[in-house]
Amino acid sequence: MKSVSRYLIVIVLLAAMVAGSVPSLAQDVETYGMVVFLKGSEFFNWAYAGMVDAAARIGDHIEVQLLGPAEWDASLEAREIEQLTARGVDGILATAGDAETMNASIDGAIAAGIPVVLFDSDAPGSDRLAFAGTNNYNAGCSAGQAVAEWHGDAARVGISTFPGPDHLGKRVAGFEDCLAAAAPGAEVVQIVNDEGRVDGAETAITAMLQANPTINVIFASHGNPGPGAAAAVRNLGIVGEIDIMAFDFGLPVLELIESGEIRATVGQNPYLMGYMGMLLAYGARHETGVTAGTGFGPYASLVDTGVQILGPDDIDPFKNPPTFE
Amino acid sequence: MIKFPGLPDKSKSLLNDRSVILALLILVISIALSLLTPAFLSSRNLTFVVTGMTYDLLMALGMTVVLLLWGIDLSVGSVLGLTAVVTTMLLQDGAAIPLAIGLGLGVSALCGAINGFFVAYLKIAPFIVTLGMMSVARGIATVLTSGYFVSGLPDAYKAIGQGRLFNVPYMVYIALVAVVILALLLRNWRPLREAFYIGTNPEAARLTGIRVAMITMGGYIFCSLMAGSAAIFMTSRLSMGFFQFGLGAELKAIAAAVIGGASLRGGTGSVIGTTLAVFLLALINNGFVLLKGSPNAQNVIMGGILVVAIMIDAYRRRDRDEN
Numbered sequence: 001m002k003s004v005s006r007y008l009i010v011i012v013l014l015a016a017m018v019a020g021s022v023p024s025l026a027q028d029v030e031t032y033g034m035v036v037f038l039k040g041s042e043f044f045n046w047a048y049a050g051m052v053d054a055a056a057r058i059g060d061h062i063e064v065q066l067l068g069p070a071e072w073d074a075s076l077e078a079r080e081i082e083q084l085t086a087r088g089v090d091g092i093l094a095t096a097g098d099a100e101t102m103n104a105s106i107d108g109a110i111a112a113g114i115p116v117v118l119f120d121s122d123a124p125g126s127d128r129l130a131f132a133g134t135n136n137y138n139a140g141c142s143a144g145q146a147v148a149e150w151h152g153d154a155a156r157v158g159i160s161t162f163p164g165p166d167h168l169g170k171r172v173a174g175f176e177d178c179l180a181a182a183a184p185g186a187e188v189v190q191i192v193n194d195e196g197r198v199d200g201a202e203t204a205i206t207a208m209l210q211a212n213p214t215i216n217v218i219f220a221s222h223g224n225p226g227p228g229a230a231a232a233v234r235n236l237g238i239v240g241e242i243d244i245m246a247f248d249f250g251l252p253v254l255e256l257i258e259s260g261e262i263r264a265t266v267g268q269n270p271y272l273m274g275y276m277g278m279l280l281a282y283g284a285r286h287e288t289g290v291t292a293g294t295g296f297g298p299y300a301s302l303v304d305t306g307v308q309i310l311g312p313d314d315i316d317p318f319k320n321p322p323t324f325e
Numbered sequence: 326m327i328k329f330p331g332l333p334d335k336s337k338s339l340l341n342d343r344s345v346i347l348a349l350l351i352l353v354i355s356i357a358l359s360l361l362t363p364a365f366l367s368s369r370n371l372t373f374v375v376t377g378m379t380y381d382l383l384m385a386l387g388m389t390v391v392l393l394l395w396g397i398d399l400s401v402g403s404v405l406g407l408t409a410v411v412t413t414m415l416l417q418d419g420a421a422i423p424l425a426i427g428l429g430l431g432v433s434a435l436c437g438a439i440n441g442f443f444v445a446y447l448k449i450a451p452f453i454v455t456l457g458m459m460s461v462a463r464g465i466a467t468v469l470t471s472g473y474f475v476s477g478l479p480d481a482y483k484a485i486g487q488g489r490l491f492n493v494p495y496m497v498y499i500a501l502v503a504v505v506i507l508a509l510l511l512r513n514w515r516p517l518r519e520a521f522y523i524g525t526n527p528e529a530a531r532l533t534g535i536r537v538a539m540i541t542m543g544g545y546i547f548c549s550l551m552a553g554s555a556a557i558f559m560t561s562r563l564s565m566g567f568f569q570f571g572l573g574a575e576l577k578a579i580a581a582a583v584i585g586g587a588s589l590r591g592g593t594g595s596v597i598g599t600t601l602a603v604f605l606l607a608l609i610n611n612g613f614v615l616l617k618g619s620p621n622a623q624n625v626i627m628g629g630i631l632v633v634a635i636m637i638d639a640y641r642r643r644d645r646d647e648n
Contacts, residue, residue: 040471071467163621193620197572198563203377207614210364210373224569231563234487235373252476252565 028061030090032281034274035080036068037097042250042321043270044068044095047119049322050274051093058282066324074098078105081116085109091281092116093274099123115284115296119273129284129296132276134268135304136167140174140221143245143266145182146309147175147217150243150263153185158208158215160194160201160225171221171247189215194225201228206235209242216242223248230261249310249318257312264311267318272305343586347601354608362615370611372493378607379500380405380555382600384574385581386507387551389599390517392582394544395524395591396444396451400436400458401552401578405571407462408433408556413475413566422482426557433553434546436462441542459575466568475566486562496558503551508596516540524591576631581606584634588641606630 034051036044048066055062067084069076074097082105084092092109096102096118106126109116115129122131147155157179161168172191179186189212194201201224209215209232218233220226226246233242239261246253246265256262284299291298308314358365384401391398412429416422436458443454488495511517522530523537531537552571560566583589584605585598606627613623 038467038472042473070471071464072472161620163624190614190617191620192614193623195573195624198565198567198570199377199380199559202563203373203610204614206373206377207370207611210367210370211362211615211617227563227565235376236369250474252474255476 029063030061030282030285031063031065031087032091032093032278033065033067033080033084033089034277035077035084035092035094036066037072037074037077037095039066039068039070040324043120043248045322045324046270047095047274047277048324050271050276051278052274053271054275054278054282058278062282064278072097074101078102081105081109085112085114088112089114090285093277093281094118094123094128095120096123097121099125102126113295115281115299117277117280117284117299119277120268120270130277130280130299130301130303132273132280132303132305134307136170137174138304139247139266139268139307140171140176141178142174142307142309143171143219143247144175144178144180146264147219147243147245148179148182148186151183151186151216153183155179155183155186155217156212156214157186157188157217157219158205158212159188159191159219159221160205160229161191161221162193162196162200168221175219175221194228196222196224198224198228198231201225202231202235205229205232209233209236209238217245218242219245220247223250223253226253226262226265227256230256233261245309249315251319254315254319257310257315260312264309267308267310267314269305269307276303276305344595344598344601347585347598347605351601351605351608354605354612358608358612358615362612364615365612370615372497374607374611375497375604376494377611378603379494379496380559381574381577381581381607382500382603383503383551383555383558384578385585385599385603386503386596387548388575388578389582389585389587389594389596390507390520390544391451391548392579392587392589393520393524393591393594394541395527396541396544397455397579397589398440398545398548399452399455399575400440400462401548402571402574403459403462403466404433404436404549404552405556405559405574406568407436407466408553409560409566409570410466410469410475410568412557413478413560414469416478416482417475422479425482429557430550430553433549433556437546437549438542440549441545444545445538445541463568470566470568472568476564478560478564478566482561483564484561486558486560487564494562496562499558503554504596504600511596516543520544521592524593526592577606580627580631580634583638584630588638589635 034048038044051064055064067080077097078101081092081094085108092114102123103126106116106123106128110127117130118128119132147157159172161172176188190208192204192208194204205218205228218229220229226244229244233239243263246262249265249267253262253265280299284296286297288297364370388398408429411432412425415425415428440455440458443449444451486496519535520540522535523540527537559570581602582599585595585602587594
């Protein structure tokens with residue numbers, strides 16, 4: 001009987017401890033959401049992998065979620081942000097499928113005291129706290145410096161881009177400036193309009209190469225012209241004579257780097273965007289004495305996640321992108 | 326043979342006035358370009374001009390038939406994207422090439438059948454129906470791939486777009502055969518000849534016993550199948566599938582068909598005219614690059630050409646209505 005009552009006392013004490021600890025555990029758990037368009041895409045899976053790793057580095061009490069539409073629909077992203085705001089999550093990372101469409105939902109989250117960090121595609125007109133992404137001028141600059149290393153003053157470059165998007169203009173400007181600085185004798189021979197399409201790039205670059213036989217490098221300012229440039233070079237039977245600098249690392253670009261048709265690509269760093277975005281949101285979530293009164297903890301408003309020039313020896317880690325449900 | 330009073334039998338004439346004007350324009354531009362840049366007249370350059378226009382040509386031919394029927398198909402670009410994604414995903418999963426192509430084309434035909442059914446049988450405006458299909462087809466292609474490129478296609482499939490005979494890609498021969506067959510059918514095959522009458526006055530055509538709904542639905546299926554064929558060539562040539570393939574292609578197809586002599590108000594259209602118009606637009610694009618024209622001005626000029634063509638069409642139609 002004595003032993004039974006002893007067991008009962010132990011059980012009651014344990015239950016009391018567990019019951020007492022539940023509220024404190026619940027308080028400790030912090031939830032952060034990442035909202036993307038094209039959910040499931042290679043690029044944003046890399047970004048979410050960065051967020052997951054940063055959350056694990058901060059501690060077990062951090063929970064993260066990947067949300068957003070499978071299609072390119074910023075209005076559905078805005079709805080996800082509104083739902084996260086209603087749930088009262090501790091922080092939101094988002095990439096803007098369309099900045100104007102998402103401004104109101106971002107502003108609503110900030111007004112509710114939830115830190116919002118944008119990554120990859122910014123919404124500068126919103127009240128978002130911070131942006132972690134590629135500095136496009138610097139990205140173009142890295143490509144220009146790499147081309148200068150390849151050919152020096154002998155570089156004769158054709159650029160494939162399309163008019164309109166601001167970030168492409170910055171990449172081209174960065175490329176031209178840094179190529180000129182590193183190799184003053186080098187020359188951008190022609191810039192063609194690929195209309196943002198792979199087949200458009202093939203057609204335009206084929207014509208450009210015929211009109212300018214001196215071109216020995218093609219710089220693709222975005223993801224589509226790389227494979228288009230490779231097709232154009234194949235068309236003319238000059239594989240190996242033209243060095244192609246692609247942009248981003250979709251699987252076709254990696255395959256063409258492996259086959260030697262593309263020499264290198266400008267790899268953005270979506271993993272770091274997610275990683276830094278998580279750290280920024282966590283920092284902003286926790287006020288310190290120094291930042292008291294702002295409603296948010298310390299954070300940097302702009303983080304350049306940089307690029308890496310990826311050649312055949314660098315692409316292995318990117319061949320198997322992470323997958324998430 | 327049913328005759329509509331006052332309506333010239335344009336289907337009989339392979340070279341209508343518009344075609345002659347286009348041919349002359351092509352000649353003038355070709356002479357100018359050959360004088361301005363030596364690269365233009367090389368057989369290699371001309372081969373690539375023709376190769377590059379193949380996708381646009383197939384879609385413009387399909388659009389010509391739909392315009393002939395007083396319709397419009399805004400979904401051709403999205404159907405191209407969806408067919409590209411479906412076919413390449415099947416190939417990536419190990420499906421046999423004929424099966425993958427057959428199912429890909431089946432998807433495009435289904436899109437056309439849905440368009441045609443809503444337009445022909447439920448009498449919903451083609452603009453609304455095909456705008457909806459444009460969104461649905463692109464949405465499905467996006468969801469299927471989540472924005473991923475589809476790569477790793479078998480070499481035998483790539484040979485369709487990359488293989489050559491006498492240094493000219495196979496797909497150029499196939500497109501030319503399509504042009505000849507469609508031109509002959511438009512001249513001699515009763516349902517296509519009746520399409521002229523349907524486009525001119527659908528109600529009158531129905532009263533004379535023409536199967537308006539069936540022919541209209543067939544026109545939309547044909548148009549989507551041409552977009553699907555363009556997808557097969559594009560994916561095999563570029564060795565990949567992508568959900569954004571065909572983005573904006575509908576505008577190019579409409580522009581080429583209208584410049585070639587088709588009317589947005591139905592009843593007219595020419596296979597030869599459309600072919601020449603696609604060639605003219607490809608020449609202008611080619612010349613632009615060869616002459617190092619500003620990329621910013623390129624879109625302005627192409628848009629300007631379309632506006633002029635539509636103005637000429639409106640003027641011609643007004644002239645016809647007054648007569």
